[in-house]
Amino acid sequence: MSSETSLPSSGGKAKVCLIFATRGRAEVLERVVSFVDSQTVRPDLIIVSCVSDEDAGHLANRPGLLVIKGRPGLTAQRNHALKQVSDDFDVVVLLDDDFLMHDRWIAEVLKALDSDPSIACVTGTVLADGIHGPGYSVEEGQAILARATDVPCSLRIVPTGGPYGCNMAFRARSIAGLRFDERLVLYGWQEDRDFGGQIWNRGGRVVRINTALGVHLGVKRGRVSGRKLGYSQVINPLYLARKKTMPLRAALDHVMRNVASNIVRSFAPEPWVDRRGRLGGNLIGLWDFIRGRLTPERAANL
Template sequence: MSSPRDAASASAPSGAATENRQAQTVLRVAVGIASAGRPGVLEQTVGHLIDILPRDTPIFVCVPDMQDAGHLAQASQVSLLVGRRGLTHQRNAILQAAVGRSDLLVFFDDDFIPDALYLQTMSQAFNDHPDIVIATGNVLADGILDLPLTMDDAAAALAQPHRASGEITPVYNAYGCNMALRLQPVERNALQFDESLPLYAWLEDVDFSRAIASHGRSVKVMDAVGVHLGVRSGRQPGLRLGYSQIANPVYLSRKGTMATGRATAQIARNILANIRGVALFDRAIDRRGRLQGNVLGLIELVLGRLSPLRVLKFSPRGASTPSEMSRTTP
């Protein structure tokens, strides 16, 4: 499923640039995926990665139960971890496994399909710019924003010509469906994903991005491309997510990893999107449940008891997977 690139971009650099790159240490790169409850999707994505990645690229997969991994226990390239359910818990387990074994860790959602050159491009960006500590790629198509995409859709998007631009631009935060971390500052500063953001951990990517960005640059690498399928496992109950849409931005604002204005704007967008969805009878997403969660969150904010962890008191019936719900529409 690799995409063609502009021929000029594929040609090797010459002269001093070549010598400089040859003098650089080759970064050890690993991939990390947290998943739960959808082994078919996970197997499909990992199968794609095994097809396109060098055989010495470790793939760390963390699931809360072995049955969530499908048949991946037989995949020699996969290091299978079993960790506590919840995106931040599972990503921390992957971090712990990768530190000391890799220089660069790239987190993918279990339904993110990278281009064959994604890791090579991202690794080169980190090599060329030692001050980059976190980066996200260019999502060519995102099923979260509309209807879910298929592997055929991803193949078609990745097959389109993508002219390499070399563009690297600053971003406030990496997009959690595909984000690369330099592990040296993670290890040196004992950075972790905040486990006070439970379950699907809404905005955990913002929180971690802002924490690590105090040690270097947060950027978007435009030539590292991929497709986010946005797979949905049927209708999802929205009450938990709706509550988190209020509780998590407020928590991050108080913590200092999300600007207050940005947090307020995020909350407002969520509420307006849910009101609009209810008014338009949106059946693809549980907008009514989300709006109820929004209202509950606002009430608890006024009462002074709002907390991300209080979402655990809601019924887990039909709760969705960490990797799916962390990339949910506004």
């Protein structure tokens, strides 16, 4: 029995479920899912949580893949998928629909979980993140991974304040009964930090490892408006601080950095970012906070 496919919780080959929540990006999703076939350890089930048939493209006919449809919104779609995961799964992986894994991503995550039963959540190392720029094409992402020949041989596990939502893996028994907060509407914004905070409050370890590599394409199609996101940039961290799933200092740091960045860059915004819209949303969020309104769901109506 290979150590990279076993977990203390399972006593045998780890059973892995991989979840994608998606909307409006079927072409990218189809290529990302096909790339999963290059994994040295493949998932036993892939769940695609979407809103309409068009969101899943031709994936409904793929063996070992389940397409489910429900209400829109990242947190709602992930929760809908989690309800479909049966009790016999050991590991649940959640990836963005534009995240490409290095071929040993799942194997390295299993190795980390196998090393310490107190580890509840593992997030990998992002080699390149298109969210900070115009984004990468699938071909560009694959080329970046192909150049990553120096994969670390020695696993290094470090504590982290929260997982990065584009690539997260969880020990299934550690998240039993947990759900993403559906008040964090639309794109979610800090929903990963909130979920990690729930795990941390249960006593589970949330870690990052250096050997599970990937590329976040940062596809811009399907993103929410700048105004809506700007509101979430302010309200969501403060809401999580009140929930005690994010330290207040970290929440204030998130808010200040985002507002400052939007102010400075609104004078010469990047073509792919609606800085002025974000700043407008920031100001609405700050005004709501001053009035004592921590209502993350308001972003949907802006």
